[in-house]
Amino acid sequence: MAEQASIASATVTGEEGVRRRDFINIAAVSVAGVGGLAALYPLISQMAPSADVLAESSTEIDISAIATGQAIKAVWRKQPVFIRNLTPEEIKKAEAVDVASLRDPQTLAERTTAGKTNWLITMGVCTHLGCVPLGAGEGEVKGEFGGYFCPCHGSSYDTAARIRKGPAPKNLEVPPHEFSSDTVVKIG
């Protein structure tokens, strides 16, 4: 009873600067605000890649039929992957480049598996805006550095698929991969 009386008098006189109505207002708006933000979360999150898209799909590829100097396109996470069997000249050319002069400095050894330096496995997705570069298919232009050439905006990659010229900022990405045997590579 005494407590109620003191609250009532505080309400009337505005004692301590906070009226009961102010408190209710702030509390109600805060709860509504937090609730509104919480409701926003699923609305934003639903746009992110769904579970089936995210499911780590790995793909196994038989590389026994790829002759030296040839390349194939495989698919991983619905995106193209280039698997290229480099010739000794291409390896030599890639190793001769001064790494410090590159836009995205990496050696061929860092981009391939030890002992299998001839197998260059990269995403077939230009790091500029995501086109599929040319150079993996039979008879496609390989650009002035002998690797890949993106027709969309003119990025040229060398024989280690490193960016050498054009607007792309990075080398073609090397996806996680391991050799299950001498003729099978597992990507992902």
Next chain:
Amino acid sequence: MSFPWANEYKPTSPLMQWVDQRLPLPRFVYNAVGGGYPVPRNLNYMWNFGILAGVALMLQIVTGVVLAMHYAANDKVAFDSVEHIMRDVNWGWMLRYAHANGASMFFIVVYTHIFRGFFYSSYKAPREMIWLLGVVIFLLMMATAFMGYVLPWGQMSFWGAKVITGLFSAIPLVGTPLQEWLLGGFAPDNAALNRFFSLHFLLPFVILGVIILHVWALHIPGSSNPTGVEVKQESDTVPFHPYYTAKDGFGLGLFLILYCALVFFAPNLLGHPDNYIPANPLSTPAHIVPEWYFWPFYAILRAFTADFMFIPAKLMGVLAMFSAILVWFFLPWLDTGPVRSGHYRPLFRKFFYLLVVDVLVLGYCGGAPAAEPYVMISQIASLYYFLHFLVILPIVSSIETPQPLPFSITEAVLGKDEHAVLSPTQPAVA
């Protein structure tokens, strides 16, 4: 809100009186685009394009809603459902061609409307808000058109989606997660196609809402006019209806002739043959280009080929492309000249025509392959584009001596204005 001499809405039929007392919607329309809206008497045909843009939007909404009754937004069947519309649906071929070419017509009309604004400095006080809302409408149109072009799920659709969402991956740190969030995957896929369809259906109605704000803001100062001199008196204006409904009707006739010529005689003139090939995530078309109305901005995007200081070329291109439109938001404050109309601004006028040529050059380069000499031309033209807005316009507007303005719109039209007086003792016409 309107001039004091504006005609008042006086419904004669009892039914309309009954409606007017309960919901004054006919009164609202009468005051907006009827006899109740006094408009400068000297508007030329450049003032047709606002109404034409509204008509183009309505055509897009009508054809779009019926196309959505036959289209299926699923990556397995989207391409086939478009072919089904073209081959099997009654009049489907006409509706789809009307919608695809309607988008081009919408952009032709809106670009003319925007450049009308540039020439007559329609963005100047007190009409800044109309201009700002117009730029918002243009940005919404670009988003809508882009997503609509993805829906047929052909090669250009797919690779256009990949390249444009790839723009977001240029943003430092959050870029790649943002791109994956926008697409709902690592590459354009069913998730992306579905959300693009949903938004492509929604955004035209958002545009309609912003257009209502655009017209509302317009009706506060009233329409500008080719002299740029504000309305002073009743003899400067005529009622919108019948004078400008008639003039707009004539322009609409020409618009529809051009539109029908495109739809019925050259429906694929502005499209790309590659989009009749189903989307293939493993093969990029040799020459990816967006629709023609994005070419000038695409040329600016591609003009950046080398890193600038610590900013990568890719990010520079993206920033420049968006800035090319965002700079329009600052136009009312970049052009500080006191005179509006380009007719009375000799120096400004020359630079205006240079800008038109520059944007045409950019457009040509944006549609050309990414090779020399187009890259270099794009670089020079992009540089000039930004110079125009950020350097030339502020300088010209501060050093230029404009030619003398007519005292009033009436004087501009009739050569003299006997009614116009500043005060009873001081005749205006010297």
